[in-house]
Amino acid sequence: MPLSQPMLLSFLTVLLWGAWGLQSKIIVDRISPWANQALFSLGLAPLLLWPLLSKNLHCSRGSARRGALYGFITGLLGGVGNIAMYLALARGGKASIVIPVVGLAPLVTVVLAFFVLKETLNRVQILGLAAAAVSIYLLSI
Amino acid sequence: MQTWFMLSAAALLFFGVTGVTQKLSTNETSFEMSFVWFCLAMFVISAAIPLIGHEDWRVTWPLIALAALGGLLNGLGVLTSFAALEKGGKASIVIPIINLYPLVTVGAAYLFLGEKLTARQGLGIGFALAAVVLLSQETQAT
Numbered sequence: 519m520p521l522s523q524p525m526l527l528s529f530l531t532v533l534l535w536g537a538w539g540l541q542s543k544i545i546v547d548r549i550s551p552w553a554n555q556a557l558f559s560l561g562l563a564p565l566l567l568w569p570l571l572s573k574n575l576h577c578s579r580g581s582a583r584r585g586a587l588y589g590f591i592t593g594l595l596g597g598v599g600n601i602a603m604y605l606a607l608a609r610g611g612k613a614s615i616v617i618p619v620v621g622l623a624p625l626v627t628v629v630l631a632f633f634v635l636k637e638t639l640n641r642v643q644i645l646g647l648a649a650a651a652v653s654i655y656l657l658s659i
Numbered sequence: 660m661q662t663w664f665m666l667s668a669a670a671l672l673f674f675g676v677t678g679v680t681q682k683l684s685t686n687e688t689s690f691e692m693s694f695v696w697f698c699l700a701m702f703v704i705s706a707a708i709p710l711i712g713h714e715d716w717r718v719t720w721p722l723i724a725l726a727a728l729g730g731l732l733n734g735l736g737v738l739t740s741f742a743a744l745e746k747g748g749k750a751s752i753v754i755p756i757i758n759l760y761p762l763v764t765v766g767a768a769y770l771f772l773g774e775k776l777t778a779r780q781g782l783g784i785g786f787a788l789a790a791v792v793l794l795s796q797e798t799q800a801t
Contacts (some may be wrong), residue, residue: 521684522676522748522749523743523746523747524743524744524746524747524749524753525743525748525752525756526717526749527688527739527740527742527743528739528740528743528748528752528753528754528756528757529747530739530757530769531736531739531740531743531760531796532756532757532759532760532762532763533760533763534732534733534735534739535667535732535733535734535757535760535763536734536760536761536762536763536764536766536767537732537763537764537767538729538733538736538765539712539760539761539763539764539767539768540763540768540771540772541725541728541729541732542712542729543664543768543772544725544737544772545711545729546726547723548728549722549724550714550715551717552708552712552714552745552800553708553716553718554712554729555704555705555708555724556704556705556708556709556714557705557718557723557725557726557727557729557730558705558727558729559698559701559704559705559728560703560705560726560729560730561726561727561729561730561731561733561734562698562702562722562730562731562733562734563698563702563703563726563730564731565698565734565735565738566695566698566727567733568691568693568696568738569690569691569694569695570691570695572689572691572698574689574690574691574734574782575689575692575695575757576689576692576753577688577689578687578688578689578690578692579685579686579687579753580686580688582687582688582690582692583693584683584687584688585683585684585685585687585688585689585693585696585697586684586688586692586693586696587684587687587717588680588681588683588687588691588693589680589681589684589686589688589693589694589695589696589697589788590696590699590700591696591698591700592677592680592681592684592693592697592700593679593697593698593699593700593703593704594700594703594704595673595676595677595680595688596674596677596697596700596701597700597704597705597800598673598704599670599672599673599674599677599789599797600666600669600670601665602666602667602669602673602696603666603670604677605663605666605758606662606664606666606667606670607663607673607792608661609662609663609666610661610662610663611661611663611664611666611667611732612768612774613764613765613767613768613772613774614764614768614769614774614776614780614784615667615728615780615783615784616667616670617675617761617765617768618764618765618783618784618787618788619664619667619671619759620667620670620671620674620761621669621758621760621761621787622671622787622790622791623671623674623675623677623678623789624673624675624678624791624794624795625671625675625790625791625794626672626674626675626676626678627675627676627678627679627794628794629675630675630676630678630679631678631679631682632772634679635679635682635683638731642793642796643793643794643796644797645793646789646790646793646794646795647790649747649786649787649789649790649793650718650787650790650791650794652677652783653784653785653786653787653790654668654783654784654788655777655781655782656780656786657664657780657783657784658660658664658783659779
């Protein structure tokens, strides 16, 4: 049975981000984490064409200014997160451990969404929090 | 606890917060506009690093291309994940699948970098993958 388009795109995302994890480990042995982050944006630049040419670009659901501010903050936090991840890889962290630990980011998102966005935590997510805690313990000792 | 693990935990924290700020952004504006501002912030960081640091900038063109590849892979992943949702993919299916990306890194690191894991680390990664799938299940807004 052929995969649907959303599923193909999901698997493509898995491959792209998975490859980024490998690329990150390969490059930190050749260039400093800071310089790597500085050059990271060169790869983002051509991708700007896609949103800039999209007819949805100016479709606001609320305050466009606030949306832009949160988008900008997301970029700043993402950039600092990247540097921390590159430093972890440069200081001896294996890609096969650092990337799964970093991949636990939904743990923080779910907890913050509970407090900031007033989203509820369902039982499955609470189980996920417990699994994340066990994982962090096992990988940190 | 080792330095690299503390740094990984810091990255986890920063990326985790972006999950919320990203949502706050797309609650107000289009994903496209949010992505533009995300990229602008990345450019600001890129411009700031040479000003505040003392990095060795004697890098070769292949190395510049390899570094830029990181941004391309990451950014393309952001766009394909959004497209998966936009093309009608259910968030309850798409997001848990996407969060399994470390599985590819673990496999590739074993194949290409020769990284080996202890049984405890393997179990820890198993719990991490299970955790992100469970955590990705949709919550209902109150």
